[in-house]
Amino acid sequence: MTIQLSPTVTPIAHGVDLLRADIDRIDDQILALLEQRYPLVQRLAGAKNVTGERRLALRPARERGIVERLAARAVGVPEADIRQIWRSIFALSARHQRPYRVILWGPEEARLTLTALAATRHGAAVPVEWADSAEEAWRAAAGGDAILMLPEGAAPADAHGLDLIERHATDRADHPWVLELGRLAEAEAEPGAWIAPTTGVVAYLGGHGSYSEEACLRVAPALRLLPLGDFADVLRAVREGSADLALVPVENSLVGPIEGVRDLLGHPELRVVGEEEVAVRLHLLGVEGASLETVRKVASHPAALGQCADWLGQRSWKEMPVASTAEAARAVAVGGDVTRAAIGSEAAAIWHGLTILARDLQGSDRNVTRFAIVERRREFA
Ligand SMILES: O=C(O)C(=O)C[C@]1(C(=O)O)C=C[C@@H](O)C=C1
The missing domain is CATH 3.40.190.10 (Periplasmic binding protein-like II)
Structure with a gap:
């Protein structure tokens, strides 16, 4: 869509008025487009079922994709400006889909950085609160209706259960990174959208003949198998880079959730990119x-x-x-x-x-185990 603008060579006395008239026309167009965008975002809220569970409506991977796409198309608008403008759009859209707040936690000297970051990231529409302790901040975000922002390293000991939304660089030597964490939808990437790598290593529990191995062979048959002794080791291999992928069972149709796995999957450096169901005969x-x-x-x-x-x-x-x-x-x-x-x-x-x-x-003809396909988050890779 090209908007008809006034000729640029105009006498200076009229220049300001004419330029402002052009800007008004463009603003009308932007508003008209937002009028079309808002109902689509509302419809997405229904499709995503954001009210069903206590989880954020935010989809960071989708946001990154949009900004990357627009930045590649842009000619005169810098990428940083695109990111800033669309961040406001995303924050408002997510908030219209499901209200959320931002919880900040950090030492005294990080307070200015955190406040400024929360404002640029989520705009004025999202309420910002300070927590009294790291534990309280973590609990609030684990409830699913809040985003936690804190300097890297300030998380409470043994914290788990939150996903990494973004890792922000700051200009402060005492807290160079601020983490933005929250409870995102289970597999943020659309199921089926993930494409298995053709080289690398896949970690799994057990050894030859385990159902985890069968899941690996189905999902990523070209990868080298790395059998390990327990779930913590399997997921650590992905975090530390000795494996490119892990497959871990999360739930079985007869016995329910597999003990201990969900907590380990909550590590902020990990990301569930898909699932595979395997029929289990014992x-x-x-x-x-x-x-x-x-x-x-x-x-x-x-x-x-x-x-x-x-x-x-x-x-x-x-x-x-x-x-x-x-x-x-x-x-x-x-x-x-x-x-x-x-x-x-x-x-x-x-x-x-x-x-x-x-x-x-096994106690039933239909005994199925659901495996999560796990990668290291791109921010940490
Ligand atoms: O794509 C979605 O799931 C949306 O909710 C839409 C939208 C957007 O405004 O484009 C809003 C918030 C999400 O963080 C990502 C994208």
């Missing part, structure tokens, strides 16, 4: 010579033991929770003991040379 695996009569102890990951609770309830075997189904199978194979069995997949039986003593112990 079998009893033993060494040669073992049978249902010889077994006394059964080892597996607690979630797998839980999925077989009905079947195991009919026996008086001792249940041994271990780090993963693959680890259980490995230990049984190495032990060579007919009184011990593992619960795991057919692939685990093949990998470890075990015999399947009983099939499909």
